[in-house]
Amino acid sequence: MRHPLVAAMLAISCAFTASADVLTIKKDAPKQYVVKKGDTLWDISGVYLNEPWQWPDLWQMNPQIANPHLIYPGDALTLIYDKDGNPRLVKNARYKKLSPEGRITPKGKQAVPTLPLELLRPYLSYEQAISADVIAEKPYILGASVNTKMNTMDHILYVKGDLNLNEAYAVYRKGSELIDPTSQEVLANKAELVAIVRAFRSGDVANGIPASVKIELIKQEIRPNDFLMPAMDGQLLPAYFTMKRPDTTMNGTIISSATELREFSTMDIVVLNLGSDQVKPGFVLDIQRQSPEVFDGANGPRYREDSTSLEKLITDTNDFLGVEADEDSKVWHMPKEKVGELMVFKVYDTVSYALIVKNQHPIRVGDYAVIN
Template structure:
């Protein structure tokens, strides 16, 4: 009888419920690693893991330090395995030992971060996603103290809006629409920072008096109708990101990129049609790409672009009306395949910005950002 074997397999699987969750360490991973200047937790985890975003699991048991973000050049890390067989990175006490105060007191600005945040900072500072309605309510540039359509450093500008005296403002330019490919709905508008100004007259719109600002920093020439927001609005950056997989399924799409290129790669920034009700900063999602359809007809399997017009028409018509075809071509819808991973780092109401952390192929607008 096979029942005893089945029972034994069930007993075995219930006795080891966490086997599937054990981290897989690279075959060439070193038993000890000495932290170098410029290292990040992401870099170090990548030495040991194919999936560096899983670094919190690798650092779970670390008796030397309460916060794995506070490791420093010269610290030695040792790969060990706990009683359940899970790999862990710990600080080698024999090499360098921290005092109890050292475990809770930051050592300045040289601690190893989770990710190289300088890669994110330009995008957090220079680009935002704002609805057209909100942009329409913002103060905007009317003109300048000199008769020019493009203004630059040192110019005095006049603004339609009531500003706070002596406050710094970011001057933004409305960019492309961010459109949901499924609904064609405009989710937000890109807004690019072009300058920093400081107000020295507050203005009074009700009585037709413009506010006055002095240009303090310029990225691009400032144009009439560029709009203003407080300089720190939307610029908050967490010290580090707690990277994790979402617990619920998600199905989003890459709808734009920060560099406006057709293809992009690791450490490039993309925009998703997933908002604050679906994702949070630190969420790691898979990037998937739809495999091409195949027409299988009298002339054998061919991709859609290689099929003739009649085959495309007949197949599309059959699918539209639910007709099963024997003689004409039939279409095969292929599955999506994983081509990379990304981490969400900035979230708005309807869209979010994400950093590509891994890719096997060039990533494109239209690729999917999912958790199954």
């Protein structure tokens, strides 16, 4: 029987392909749908789509549903097509009875509050955040049954470590450091999944006998010093996320992303410098960006990058000394503005992973994750 993580990996690879497809509405999809108690966005999208993870495209650009997470039992939704022929769900001003059996569910006080793991699955990366000290204690790859750096499904791998016989292990590679932008402290290291293996010899480190494993799934070449963890460690996410705004103020920063691209968007995964003492899975935070400062001097208002070297020097000196510039030469420090929202789904001691659920502009490393 295939290991659950292996099956999940295969499901993800298929889902990424499907997510790029044009929306296709089911042939038996209703023209109208009344939200029932217990419905989720996943449930409702599944009524209309064979691939419900495409829900952002179905709900986007609808002024009637400014926030699709805030639909309530009793709300009536109608399937329409925009000027480009794209299907969209909109909320009716009032419910129209479609048949003698149709009934309105009384509107409750609670909006649709949950997000199933299945909705996130196509976008999850099997990346973890682990401290370098913990990584150093893990079993690691010594070599293989053949003298090659490109280990494949047919190769046997040897491991320095005492493994449990017949247990599945995930092979990870130590990645880049996750650094707090304020303290410059290394919070953790990224750990990227490269393979799934199964132990058929347990090994005995004390007597110099390596453990032996066979490869069950491989994402990329396995290298010496890649480390092992039980396959399900860090992968046991809740089946449903209760989406909520934290009750307290919160100030964090996006310090990395799963893609390592310069900019990212809805359904991309980012890393925050907020740990388990600050956030929980399901927390929804605003993404804010600092507006650029303006130097207002003799030559008129200009952004910092357009200012002269002397103006920058004066600005930096005044900031360092904590003094105000004169009235004819002033730096204006602008406020932060909201550019999107994210939902935390995986939490570690010092960092957390979050899914961007909405954005008005491309999101970048350095943007803030806050609750004011």
